[in-house]
Amino acid sequence: MANKKTKPEKPTAEPSNKKSEQLGQFRDDANGQLMTTNTGTKINDDQNTLKASDRGPSLLEDFIFREKITHFDHERIPERVVHARGSGAHGVFKVYESQSAVTKALFLNDTETETPVFVRFSTVAGSRGSTDLARDVRGFAVRFYTQEGNFDLVGNNIPVFFIQDAIKFPDVIHAVKPEPDNEIPQAASAHDTFWDFISLTPESTHMIMWVMSDRAIPRSYRMMEGFGVHTFRFVNADGVASFVKFHWKPLLGVHSVAWDEAQNISGKDPDFHRRDLWDSIESGAFPEWELGVQIVPQEDEFKFEFDLLDATKIIPEELVPVQRIGKMTLNRNPDNFFAETEQIAFHLGHIVPGIDFTNDPLLQGRLFSYTDTQLLRLGGPNFQEIPINRPVVPVYNNQRDGHMRQAINAGKTSYGPNSLGGNSPAQAKATEGGYVSYNERIDGRKIRVRSKSFLDHFSQARLFFNSQSDPEKNHIIDALSFELGKVKTIAIRERMLGILSMVDKGLAAEVAYALGLHVPTPETPINKNIPADADPGDYESVQVESSLKKSEALSMANTIKDSIQTRKVAILAADGVDEKSLFAVKEAIEEEGGAVEVIAPRLGFIMSQNDEQIQVDDTFLTTASVLFDAVYVPGGTNSVASIAAEANAIHFLNEAFKHCKPIAADANAMQVLEATYFSKKMENDEGVIVSDDAEGLASEFIEAIKQHRFWEREKPRRIPA
Ligand code: HDE
Numbered sequence: 001m002a003n004k005k006t007k008p009e010k011p012t013a014e015p016s017n018k019k020s021e022q023l024g025q026f027r028d029d030a031n032g033q034l035m036t037t038n039t040g041t042k043i044n045d046d047q048n049t050l051k052a053s054d055r056g057p058s059l060l061e062d063f064i065f066r067e068k069i070t071h072f073d074h075e076r077i078p079e080r081v082v083h084a085r086g087s088g089a090h091g092v093f094k095v096y097e098s099q100s101a102v103t104k105a106l107f108l109n110d111t112e113t114e115t116p117v118f119v120r121f122s123t124v125a126g127s128r129g130s131t132d133l134a135r136d137v138r139g140f141a142v143r144f145y146t147q148e149g150n151f152d153l154v155g156n157n158i159p160v161f162f163i164q165d166a167i168k169f170p171d172v173i174h175a176v177k178p179e180p181d182n183e184i185p186q187a188a189s190a191h192d193t194f195w196d197f198i199s200l201t202p203e204s205t206h207m208i209m210w211v212m213s214d215r216a217i218p219r220s221y222r223m224m225e226g227f228g229v230h231t232f233r234f235v236n237a238d239g240v241a242s243f244v245k246f247h248w249k250p251l252l253g254v255h256s257v258a259w260d261e262a263q264n265i266s267g268k269d270p271d272f273h274r275r276d277l278w279d280s281i282e283s284g285a286f287p288e289w290e291l292g293v294q295i296v297p298q299e300d301e302f303k304f305e306f307d308l309l310d311a312t313k314i315i316p317e318e319l320v321p322v323q324r325i326g327k328m329t330l331n332r333n334p335d336n337f338f339a340e341t342e343q344i345a346f347h348l349g350h351i352v353p354g355i356d357f358t359n360d361p362l363l364q365g366r367l368f369s370y371t372d373t374q375l376l377r378l379g380g381p382n383f384q385e386i387p388i389n390r391p392v393v394p395v396y397n398n399q400r401d402g403h404m405r406q407a408i409n410a411g412k413t414s415y416g417p418n419s420l421g422g423n424s425p426a427q428a429k430a431t432e433g434g435y436v437s438y439n440e441r442i443d444g445r446k447i448r449v450r451s452k453s454f455l456d457h458f459s460q461a462r463l464f465f466n467s468q469s470d471p472e473k474n475h476i477i478d479a480l481s482f483e484l485g486k487v488k489t490i491a492i493r494e495r496m497l498g499i500l501s502m503v504d505k506g507l508a509a510e511v512a513y514a515l516g517l518h519v520p521t522p523e524t525p526i527n528k529n530i531p532a533d534a535d536p537g538d539y540e541s542v543q544v545e546s547s548l549k550k551s552e553a554l555s556m557a558n559t560i561k562d563s564i565q566t567r568k569v570a571i572l573a574a575d576g577v578d579e580k581s582l583f584a585v586k587e588a589i590e591e592e593g594g595a596v597e598v599i600a601p602r603l604g605f606i607m608s609q610n611d612e613q614i615q616v617d618d619t620f621l622t623t624a625s626v627l628f629d630a631v632y633v634p635g636g637t638n639s640v641a642s643i644a645a646e647a648n649a650i651h652f653l654n655e656a657f658k659h660c661k662p663i664a665a666d667a668n669a670m671q672v673l674e675a676t677y678f679s680k681k682m683e684n685d686e687g688v689i690v691s692d693d694a695e696g697l698a699s700e701f702i703e704a705i706k707q708h709r710f711w712e713r714e715k716p717r718r719i720p721a
Pocket residue numbers: 080081082083086120121122138139140141154155156161165166167169227228229230311344345346362363365366369370371373374
């Protein structure tokens with residue numbers, strides 16, 4: 001495969017470099033060894049319980065059975081209350097140029113060091129076993145194992161959030177999770193309680209636009225952006241602070257699937273994203289992102305039309321460009337899902353000198369929540385001793401004991417100051433790398449209030465909608481029509497139409513049409529998130545018109561489309577295939593870093609028209625078009641006749657066409673295309689390539705695959721009444 005990179009022979013991101021030391025006597029080198037109990041006694045029979053005679057009752061005395069079954073009974077730990085479903089990978093990060101002008105964080109200053117990372121991608125709403133392809137926000141949590149301690153950038157693939165204040169987090173999550181009486185639906189927001197909450201919470205409108213867009217159904221974890229969401233702070237060695245927003249920009253571009261496709265993938269391969277991440281790392285096609293930062297000098301805090309502390313707002317890239325400062329490469333799959341991906345405990349409070357927090361009330365609440373949740377999930381205060389959570393630097397402090405303590409601290413002193421232990425460990429001065437919080441002046445009253453600068457709920461929702469291409473706008477309309485169509489309570493649908501009309505009247509009218517409703521008047525949305533004694537006027541949304549009308553970076557249509565690396569192409573073939581027509585395209589695609597699978601009516605081999613054996617990867621029974629990015633039908637009289645007669649093959653092509661994927665066929669395979677429904681509608685044939693010149697066809701096909709999808713192929717839209 002082109003651009004294939006060599007897998008690192010040695011793990012690069014091992015928190016502790018000596019695995020056997022981490023494991024003590026609990027070894028992972030079982031090859032050729034004898035089986036023991038957990039206390040080291042060799043086991044003679046692990047197949048049969050100890051019984052009183054061969055057909056008699058089992059005996060309580062059987063310590064081998066009891067130990068094995070007890071351990072098994074306790075294998076599960078509570079899943080994450082949100083982001084339960086996830087997949088992780090190891091990798092490295094390297095900064096391009098020293099960022100010492102803005103931050104003293106060593107890993108962002110030192111261009112020589114490769115910082116090990118572990119990344120966990122996730123969905124939010126579903127349980128651990130739920131489908132990867134739910135319409136949902138994706139978690140994008142990165143741990144940097146730096147020489148100054150762990151830094152966790154716990155972000156999402158969407159740059160804003162549903163709520164402005166952390167106290168509302170349990171509400172939005174309770175609303176989106178399965179309804180509590182019947183636990184339906186799993187991993188889906190298309191139900192009454194979610195939209196009930198959203199329709200009464202205008203601050204969520206901007207986030208809703210993103211979640212209803214195709215960003216919420218990514219093609220791959222490797223093809224999505226990541227965002228730190230909150231405004232953070234950088235602090236340099238002179239103590240000068242600036243505001244910073246973090247971005248991850250995928251080098252393969254930002255791509256999504258179609259909603260109908262997502263629902264099908266959920267049935268055909270619920271592990272689609274997990275498998276895709278795993279397979280690409282195994283094949284050496286390492287996923288890569290550039291770390292981007294938007295820097296705002298401290299003195300420009302109030303220069304914007306929105307509040308930098310409001311997590312429902314982005315800083316448009318037109319106002320503050322994203323500077324790409326380094327690259328992250330994921331190059332190693334975990335050895336053990338539970339030990340690493342499940343037990344990693346992220347926390348915004350895992351921070352290093354040079355990076356600091358702001359007073360974003362969502363961020364502040366998160367600083368409490370993450371440790372709290374790990375205590376329950378991982379069973380006590382010593383979860384930082386689990387290998388995946390250990391920093392690469394030594395830990396010294398006076399914390400002791402607790403459940404599952406691993407460290408054996410010698411000596412008498414576990415307090416400071418002390419004289420008996422030479423006053424060790426000692427505090428670190430700032431010059432010795434000690435973390436000193438940014439010296440921010442705070443002067444105010446103790447109040448529960450939402451800042452008035454947070455009350456513009458629609459201007460950026462509108463900016464997002466206006467920045468989309470026509471197909472993207474249509475997908476948002478369809479997603480809202482789907483979700484609200486699943487809502488049973490008419491009043492909730494109507495309230496949402498009121499909210500949508502604040503974003504865009506045409507959008508509201510289109511969704512209203514699909515729901516068979518009218519946009520209600522008055523259109524002013526209801527905000528129920530108001531304190532009991534407050535004057536509603538102090539909390540209601542205010543109308544602000546953003547001076548920026550469009551932002552290029554918000555549309556996936558503007559993403560880079562210059563590579564077919566790791567795209568999956570299906571070749572539909574049967575006995576009698578023209579091997580030249582098959583291999584010309586297969587080799588050209590593989591040359592560019594794409595992956596090809598031959599799909600035939602049965603497994604094993606097919607024989608080409610010149611009696612060449614060609615291995616079959618999948619059948620029409622074991623796979624489906626939704627698992628591929630593009631389809632090719634080679635020539636060969638008998639192969640073409642068999643494929644044309646195979647209903648599942650024709651369905652494969654029809655579905656690929658419906659999902660706007662590139663389709664190519666040898667001119668001698670027209671019989672197959674003629675059996676599809678779209679051959680009659682060839683006026684919408686962009687991305688359908690037919691040629692008798694295999695090489696020319698291959699290069700045209702490759703260009704089409706780079707485009708990812710031909711969304712324009714979707715039927716022309718209705719004009720709203
Ligand atoms: Fe989280 N979030 N969150 N969150 N979050 C958790 O921590 C929480 C928020 C995010 O792969 C929990 O370890 C509160 C925003 C990711 O392990 C919990 C609030 C963003 C992950 C928690 C938020 C995130 C979590 C559950 C409102 C994007 C998965 C399990 C203030 C910037 C990390 C856990 C992983 C996980 C709390 C909002 C991202 C309960 C209270 C905004 C990627 O602590």
